[in-house]
Amino acid sequence: MDLSVTDLSVSLGHRRVLDSVTAEFRPARVTAILGANGSGKSTLIRTMAGLLDPDRGHVRLDRRYLNRISVRERAQLLGYLPQDASVHWNVGVREVVALGRLPHRSPFAGPSQADAMAIGAALAATNTNHLAERDMHALSGGERARVLLARVLAGEPQWLLADEPLASLDPVHQLGLLDQLRTLAAGGMGVVIVLHDLIQAARAADDVLLLKGGRVVAFGPAREALAHQPLRDAFGVEVMVVPDEQGRLLPVPIGLSA
Amino acid sequence: MNRLFLNLSLLLLVALLFAASLMAGKAWVPFDAWFSADPRWWIIAELRFPRAILGTAIGAALGLSGAVLQGYLRNPLADPAVLGISSSAALGAVASIVLFAATAPLVIFCVAMIVACASMLLLAALAWRSEGAVAFILAGTVLASLSAALTAFLISVAPNPWMTAEIIDWLMGALTDRSFGEVQLALPFIALGCALLLFTGRSLDALTLGEDAARSLGVRLGVVQMLVVLGTGLAVGASVAVTGIVGFVGLIVPHLLRPLTGARPSALLLPSALGGAALVLAADSLVRLSPGASEVRLGIAMALIGTPFFFVLLLKGRRASWI
Numbered sequence: 001m002d003l004s005v006t007d008l009s010v011s012l013g014h015r016r017v018l019d020s021v022t023a024e025f026r027p028a029r030v031t032a033i034l035g036a037n038g039s040g041k042s043t044l045i046r047t048m049a050g051l052l053d054p055d056r057g058h059v060r061l062d063r064r065y066l067n068r069i070s071v072r073e074r075a076q077l078l079g080y081l082p083q084d085a086s087v088h089w090n091v092g093v094r095e096v097v098a099l100g101r102l103p104h105r106s107p108f109a110g111p112s113q114a115d116a117m118a119i120g121a122a123l124a125a126t127n128t129n130h131l132a133e134r135d136m137h138a139l140s141g142g143e144r145a146r147v148l149l150a151r152v153l154a155g156e157p158q159w160l161l162a163d164e165p166l167a168s169l170d171p172v173h174q175l176g177l178l179d180q181l182r183t184l185a186a187g188g189m190g191v192v193i194v195l196h197d198l199i200q201a202a203r204a205a206d207d208v209l210l211l212k213g214g215r216v217v218a219f220g221p222a223r224e225a226l227a228h229q230p231l232r233d234a235f236g237v238e239v240m241v242v243p244d245e246q247g248r249l250l251p252v253p254i255g256l257s258a
Numbered sequence: 259m260n261r262l263f264l265n266l267s268l269l270l271l272v273a274l275l276f277a278a279s280l281m282a283g284k285a286w287v288p289f290d291a292w293f294s295a296d297p298r299w300w301i302i303a304e305l306r307f308p309r310a311i312l313g314t315a316i317g318a319a320l321g322l323s324g325a326v327l328q329g330y331l332r333n334p335l336a337d338p339a340v341l342g343i344s345s346s347a348a349l350g351a352v353a354s355i356v357l358f359a360a361t362a363p364l365v366i367f368c369v370a371m372i373v374a375c376a377s378m379l380l381l382a383a384l385a386w387r388s389e390g391a392v393a394f395i396l397a398g399t400v401l402a403s404l405s406a407a408l409t410a411f412l413i414s415v416a417p418n419p420w421m422t423a424e425i426i427d428w429l430m431g432a433l434t435d436r437s438f439g440e441v442q443l444a445l446p447f448i449a450l451g452c453a454l455l456l457f458t459g460r461s462l463d464a465l466t467l468g469e470d471a472a473r474s475l476g477v478r479l480g481v482v483q484m485l486v487v488l489g490t491g492l493a494v495g496a497s498v499a500v501t502g503i504v505g506f507v508g509l510i511v512p513h514l515l516r517p518l519t520g521a522r523p524s525a526l527l528l529p530s531a532l533g534g535a536a537l538v539l540a541a542d543s544l545v546r547l548s549p550g551a552s553e554v555r556l557g558i559a560m561a562l563i564g565t566p567f568f569f570v571l572l573l574k575g576r577r578a579s580w581i
């Protein structure tokens with residue numbers, strides 16, 4: 001099931017934030033959206049999740065227009081993990097994960113067998129089983145991030161759209177979460193994440209979309225998009241490309257472009 | 259705690275307090291005088307029965323709408339007063355007294371309901387398309403201030419002291435001398451409003467994750483906002499239109515129950531309705547027992563009982579996780 005955006009333009013207030021963005025995202029891959037602050041990364045992923053209406057262009061899911069899909073079906077197909085990882089009341093972890101089942105539950109019906117199984121699977125996949133009976137406000141930042149990911153996974157979406165899932169995590173948890181996302185993609189899920197860190201993107205992403213000022217600078221395999229020239233264009237930084245022990249090329253920023 | 263057990267316990271409590279509310283008062287009517295030729299039975303049938311029904315209904319309306327608003331606005335300080343519905347309904351009642359010299363409950367109720375509905379529409383219009391909670395709170399606060407200012411203006415131009423006394427009744431809230439006529443007027447609106455509010459449970463749960471996450475889970479924020487505005491408007495508007503402003507119930511009842519139900523907003527709705535009914539019944543029975551010729555007003559009693567109680571609760575639970 002492909003997720004694509006065609007000629008997408010989005011304004012927030014009177015400011016045009018995205019300008020004719022076209023990209024086709026493929027399932028079973030991790031795609032990272034990168035760009036400087038204000039380049040439109042969050043706006044792009046929120047529009048793809050159906051949370052913003054484009055001025056022009058459209059989002060398509062498997063050749064169907066996203067705005068023609070019912071809200072309920074969209075919620076079943078697209079899992080969205082917002083940047084704001086707060087939970088407003090001190091709700092139990094299992095209850096939070098169970099919220100991910102809302103798009104599958106009929107009104108006023110209790111949780112079904114399938115719901116219970118999906119919740120159990122999501123807790124297991126994110127290694128949060130031991131937290132299930134705790135309350136959200138008693139968790140550390142890393143634990144909370146995993147529980148909120150479990151919430152999305154409980155909905156068994158085809159696509160996971162995550163807005164800066166690594167923000168406010170320490171390096172250990174960042175690597176853990178990226179591994180998790182890679183595992184999900186290996187299982188067939190389409191994963192699109194907004195990232196800040198070039199090195200993390202090079203490690204985790206199959207494809208990279210570089211944005212600058214709401215326009216696409218480069219879109220392609222990570223190795224090509226994270227090269228000298230595209231990064232100079234998108235961020236205005238010079239990088240040193242260093243191979244890691246697995247042969248992946250990591251772009252390390254070393255200074256501003258002249 | 260088991261939800262069913264909690265709800266059944268609260269239901270039992272409401273039933274007991276309902277019975278107590280029929281017995282208690284200047285004239286004590288024990289159970290063996292009920293359903294008999296005892297003249298005191300007349301007090302129950304004609305005076306205390308409608309009063310107890312109204313107490314139950316407005317308590318449920320206030321408790322439920324408090325729980326819904328705290329969940330919707332994700333703010334433990336929210337209560338029906340923040341939407342300005344109570345003050346605008348009271349404004350309607352006061353206006354009918356001052357401008358039309360109304361004394362009939364029907365006229366006062368109708369004007370109060372019309373003003374409450376108008377302010378509801380204004381609220382929906384002010385918050386329209388923003389879908390966010392902040393615009394909603396601001397709009398409600400503006401409405402509450404406007405109603406309070408207009409009410410104060412009407413009091414200042416009230417032509418005679420009788421009207422002023424009557425107005426004070428509405429601003430302080432009282433269940434004194436209510437008849438079945440008022441019950442028939444208010445009950446359908448309160449029931450409809452409460453039914454609408456009970457539909458919001460799942461959306462409120464989803465909103466604990468924030469507005470974006472809730473929308474991505476298929477929650478239509480516009481629909482939720484309509485249910486909240488309409489439900490609160492009908493239930494609280496009708497309550498205030500027969501009793502005047504009774505504060506505190508919508509604020510403290512959800513707080514009292516949250517340690518028992520857990521913090522999930524939908525788990526709090528039904529218990530808050532039952533808890534609100536219990537609290538108003540208890541307070542209304544107590545005000546009747548107060549010494550002196552006239553009763554303490556229900557709204558005042560509620561604040562007098564509620565404040566210290568709530569204060570102790572806050573001190574005890576300062577480190578409790580549910581705040």
